[in-house]
Amino acid sequence: MQSLPVTEILPEVIDALAARRTVVLRAPPGAGKTTGVPPEILDRPALGSGQILLVQPRRLAARSAALRLASLRNERIAQSVGYHVRFDRQVGNTTRLIAMTTGILLRRLTSDPLLEDVSCVILDEFHERSLEIDLALGMLHRIRTTLRPELQLVVMSATMDPQPVLELIDDAVAIESQGRAHDVQIHYAPHPSTEPIDHQIATVVRSAVDQTSGHLLVFLPGVGEIHRTSQRLSLAGLDNHFDLQKLFGEMSPEQQDSVLSESGRRKIILSTNVAETSVTIPGVTGVIDSGLARVLRFDDRVGLPELRLEPISQASAEQRAGRAGRTAPGHCWRLWTANTHRARPEQTACEILRTDFSGAALMLSAWGERDWTQFPWVTPPRDEAIESAQRLLGRLDAIDDSCGITEMGKQMVAMPLHPRLSRLLIEAQQHGVIDWATLAAALLSERSPFDKSDTPFQDTASHGVDCELMQRVAMLRDFAAGRFVPGIHPAAAKNILRVAENLSKQIELTVAPTPSAPITPSHQSDPVDLHQRFAKSLIVAFPDRVALRRLPGSDRGLMVGGRGVQLARSSRVKDSDLLLCLDADGKGREALVRMACTIQESWLPPSLRATRDELFFHPSLQAVVARRREYFDDLMLSESPVACEPSPQAAELLASHAMSKMDSLWGSDKSATRSLITRLRFAAEHPPAAGFPIIDDEALRGILMELCSTRTTMAQLQNAPWLDHLRGRFSYQQLCELDRHVPERLTVPSGNQYEIRYEPGKAPLLAVRIQEIFGWSETPRIASGRVALQLHLLGPNHRPQQITDDLASFWKTTYGVVRKELKRRYPKHHWPEDPTTAVATRNGLKPKVT
Template identity: 55%
Template sequence: MNRPTTDDLPVMQCVPEILAALQAGKSVVLKAPPGAGKTTGIPPVLLNHAIAGEGKILLIQPRRLAARSAAARLASLVGTKLGDDVGYHVRFDKKVSHQTRLIAMTTGMLLRRLHDDPLLEDVGCVLLDEFHERSLEVDLALGMLQRIRTTLRPELRLMVMSATLDPQPIADFLGDAVSVVSEGRTYPVDVRYSQPPAKARVSDQVAGVLPDALKSSRGHLLVFLPGVGEIRSTARLIGQRRLDRDATVMELYGDLSPADQDAVLRDRPDGGAVERKIILATNVAETSITIPGVTTVVDSGLARVMRFDRQVGLPKLMLEPISQASADQRSGRAGRTQPGVCIRLWPAAANVARRAADTPEISRGDLSGAMLTLAAWGERDVLAFPWITPPPIESVELARRYLQRVGAVDDDGKVTSMGNQMAALPLHPRLSRFMIEAAELSEVDDAAIAAALLTERDPFRGSSTAGMPSSGGSLVTACDVTDRVERMKQFRDGDASAVANVAAAKQVLRVADQIRRVTPVRSGAKHGGAPETRLQRSLLAAYPDRVARRRKAGDPSGVMVGGRGVKLDRGSSCRSGELFLCIDVDANGTEATVRAASTIDESWLDDELIREIDEPFYYPSMKSVVARRRRYFDDLLLAESPIPCQPNAETAQILMRHALADLESVFPRKDKAVGAFIDRVRFLTAQMPELELPALDDEGVQEVLQQLCQTRTSIAQLQSAPWLDHLKGRYDWSQLQLIDQHAPTKLKVPSGNSMVIHYAADRSPWMEVRIQELFGCAETPRIAGGRVLLQLHLLGPNYRPQQITEDLQNFWRETYQHVRKELRRRYPKHHWPEDPTTATATTRGLKPK
């Protein structure tokens, strides 16, 4: 049989330009649509032209399935056995040898290789395929490769390949890159839209259009679904409605075994007489891999995307509409070899509302793994690293805090011994820390199963006793993870009833075995305690940011580190104990649901994360600042007890804040002495600014309030404080003298009495005085250095106003005689002289004898 060739691939027209750029030491950014042949056409050419010199060529793929598929196809094209000249390396699986020159590997394995060999000394060329997916790992890999090329290895060749992204921004980032665009070769695809019934399940929508889809062409049918659950329900419905009479239903998703994945990709199902396939797939079939014979695509328009809840640091897999770019990628699968049909399960009008492209994962993902990788690589300042898209600062700080909590980095961001151990394991930092602690406690076997349960599809989903032991078991512990581990061991021993999904359980055991093999044995392992206790302590080492405290004894609700409210799932075994770990959390809603938890003992907590502080706070019912001695784990309150509250800067700040909120009741503005002093100062500040008196406005009053708060702890103490003394304390002796001189509280009148002067913000100063006490006074009295006339409220013998004036001379001259006539009639015994300006003032007002 003739060996397949790549000569007819559209991308081959770009080969001369690509080779010229790489041979000149430049990077290349290639944009080639699906079907152009970039994944299978370019690597053999680079191999044949020795672009990597004596080094290897690494073809980086975003998924395990794509890497294995590409390697198999490339080995066939090169004419070699898989594992000889061409091989692959994915998580827990590889086929390479000492003679392998071209390796297809996942991005995670490239990062692992960079950890072990920071300069990639045996690599001559790296191809980053499907870059448009913009995973966090590929962004990290691009930055690390760029750092290597611009510092110590300028001869390292780099090529970035994408189906949809504009190549120019990537080329600009790389600096020396050449942009190459392949037109590709695709056949026309008839895109049809449908209007599914409102609230119809995805499986019902697919089954509804399947008869027409099967009639549209004689090729294979590829159905894009968001997850394994939808794949299974759709497969059941197809069988129930007998829609698979002329086709074989096959499933394709990332967790499928390699053998089952390969069966889907082959031209015929193994052992089947029917050639036609209905392939139910997740988005693993969207890029990279080629499924021969597909001419019809049914697209649900949905995908599950990992999002990151920064408030609690929990990743969440969320169901979302795909972008227009992803929809185009999916429809293109129908036009690889001949004209095809794509049926989209949404109306045409809704297509424009979809976002144009996917958001880079770095903008929404958990950065702890990337930051640990960089720290172990020697990069302390994550924000100075060459990111093509800088990460959000909040995400950086959240990840940095977690890595510090688990002892992976120090306060300066330098990797620790623990951090290096964690980075050496092909696991998320949280699970790496978990396995290292489990190894220290000689609990690797159960911990490996637990780690696999936390990372793989839930084998208990759908079970009415999820989180609890099977009916045949007797163990009911205070740890849901321990319970699930025991059920998995029952399944491993032959009890299939211990799980709800046998296929998922088998995958968990496979991954557990892989994790167990990569976890180093600890020669000085610590022993002690029951196995379930050791597992719980190992979980605590990995989840210090998920410690929670019950709101009250026996209450399923609690508060987690960070302040988020949580509530234990009804099926949780974690029924007692004040503290528990939130292992598996659904962060939707105001109160996160804890699907898996573990009771912990306070004595297990890391002493370095426990602090005891005397903490003042405001007690509203007492209107007072009180103090508690509080013990915290991180920011989670563990215990508190009352202690005497002594005034200090912190209590002053608290009291000040609450006093300002109720200033009207605190500040004795209505106190006559206090109010008069404030009015006098404000009057004088306005009339004689040259005196440069400190203002006694609202800000000035608040400054006095702040002084009073320094030595007090309650609103009542503020209300009874000597406000006038403190207000006057803002002025020195000479300034107080000026205030008394130019804004006196009283004025001596001709009768010898001193009359009170009244001040107010919205009117002129005034003085109330009986007319007879002003006899002999020809001019209106003045204050403020003679600038302001006092307003005189002239009173009769009965102290009732007769006239208000600021011109006493005019009053004597024009008005007094009229007033005198009336007053003589009413008070004939009183003295009412003809000329008041020359008469003698009297306090009694009677005629002289």
């Protein structure tokens, strides 16, 4: 232990913990954080006699760390050191140091909110910033700042940015170890390659085996790439000289232990990122890094995941490289160039910003947190993620309207599954199909044992159901019974069966037992009844995945939430109008449904069904119409026409459409109505008296709403008594005052009356022939003399000859020129030299001498 580089800073760590300060420890890969810090705390009685929880991000890392720590202490597992991962607990009466996954810690916190038997919690590999580890840190911080200030907390990583943690926790102290176990030489690709990953790996492996004498650890983004690379290396003959081994999370503990154990031959270990942190594989001196990882991103709008292949961060690359320097100096070959490395993000993006928040939200509600935004987050979740989690957990009956946990939620949170799958098991227990549901939950949460291709599965009729998930479960049951099942990967299938068996044990401890059919081969079950009971359980767990085909027989549909979906080409779910989209990918304009299940409308839970009479404006009918619509959640299942009666909602719809077409709606008195409105608007700008009513757009909308309250069509609105409603807003005295102040018409010297035109923002206009205003010396004015009319002076042909608001000036300066021209064109008309004293004429002709 003394040879570990981290040893030099252990006294500083112990002193900080003794002073009740949170330790934020950063040390390079291979410095010995995981094997050095926990035992040091364990062997310090002054720090307490309670349990020490070493929290790891993965099951493999937790088991590996515990086994190594026990070995270093020359102990069997479950003496002073043990571990607890999903479905596997090795803890004895004397065990104080327990390595566990973050999920196990969180479930312990829901049942033991104060961690009363715990003296220290160590959060290892915090740089990964999983949603669970962020949640755990917030819970531990809340415990320390409220009821247990003596609880010791250590946050460790090789590559994390400590600043966010220091900003969250006031008493935190940052400690950094500079040393690493052994140097690792980094080799970059000389230039970018377009070859498949397995080809690139094979090329580098052939060179690497000659440059280092130890085992090679190859990081690949997924199990598919692992299998293809293994085949490629075998074709190259490398399996004759090396042990080609695979390492990924779905393997059994025994298989993983075999990979990590000593071997007489050199190994080439093909691994996902499970070996990235806290796992020491003895003898590894070479790492080959593809630089890629599969990252799950979540679309909160429609509740669908999207799995993307993305470049890893610089921090993850450093972690991977560190695997080569644990036991001796090593080498790391990267399949990307030095320039592209500098362009990669420094840190891995926080999982809380890209993944489904519902599991964490359920944990918070179980812990008593109702306002998830007020929780002490290192990085707070997005508002959209919170809203999405509230919707889903509400649909699952896991939380109430105030985000308090329900009795159903308490049962769900006790299971190591996504809330959907927990709800599935509870519902399936009630429907007597728990044996099918445990296999389904395992299949949906673990790596699929079936080939991913567009090749259709065997005909679903062979199992009597039109449900692709049931078909796969039936095939797994056949596999478990020893029957031959084509296209299945045995190792992955065995993992599914192992997980399902453990889930069965878990459900017995969590949910009150109900009568259930015994496990029998699928062909002996009543397929119709089984399908119905199983599908009902699935609908309760996936209520937001119910979809309705757009057209009968179409492969496209519309899902709850409004997202379009398209069935995969391999789908055999062809006939039913309603289907359940159990496995869907959110990328693309329409979600691709890889696994669907036929359902019937009568199977939908009544709690999410509703019948509503809805109104909308029909553009062709130009009317508000009513439809009676059947809904499941927000998905419309059917509709039928019903009579539309006047109502406030109908009035609002009709008025909303009519507001932009007011000019065409003023009934048979359209001209008079328009005239009154324009005069009233002018009066608003030049009020005749204090308190005179104003007619603006809001007032007109009020009149419109009055008329719409008893009507549903535009035709009815056009025939409405607009003028009466408008006049009804004024008293008789006010209308008389309006006529005096803002007259509709004006009598000119000829005795004729002409309309005054009022337009917003313009002077009131009077168009009149010149000969009809002889005798006027000044421009007439309205609004108590405050506003002069704009005169459009017309010739005998009724065309404007002059526009003026200063009639006196026109008579003096311009009239002579106009008179000369008009007299030439209309010699029989009366064109006096002095228009101010002449007699106006109606027809424009010279007056007869009597």
